[in-house]
Amino acid sequence: MLTRRTLTFAILVGGFTTPVLAHHGWRWTSGDNIRLTGIIQSASLGNPHGVLQVDADGEVWQVEVGQPWRNERAGLTDDDFAEGREIVIEGEPSADVEERRLKAERIWFDGNLHELYPGRS
Template identity: 60%
Template structure:
């Protein structure tokens, strides 16, 4: 009985505690809401959770491209090694609201003429 009462108190306190919204860059809040189209050469790739990061040279400027989580990349049809150093990559996605970041969240990738849809367009 005492254990049930203690669990009820803990649950009540947990539910009454205000949550603090995450201010991390995950999601779309840091983007402009518009799309840009970039083409460049992959310089480095780091895939994994929470999402993959691809560094791309676009006309001499270094851009950071956020691709999907591993399951999202798999679902889009990307295979290990598709995103590799030296490969030309076209990216359509939402750039950072601070364009000086040179960061874009990829919605679609194009490799060797093939389209990989990571995030269907949100309208």
């Protein structure tokens, strides 16, 4: 039987982890895929995942790329995400159409495909 203290602890822990899981999962995305071509304006790489600012036709998008191990597994290095480089990204945009945010599934540099999430369509 749960004590009041245990129940309170469980509720508090659940309350703090839910936003983290929602942000780092796929729940914020639309479920549709789009392809975006643009120029990398900046890159912040590392855990929990990398974030790029990409200028696509004058609109700046925030693009979430993989964790360092996922990028490496896809054949990407930090140097690939150099400022000023053209990038093609396919992935799921935010469900909020006003938010220019995309979770990358596939990345192309110079015509070479890098699958961050193999098998995900």
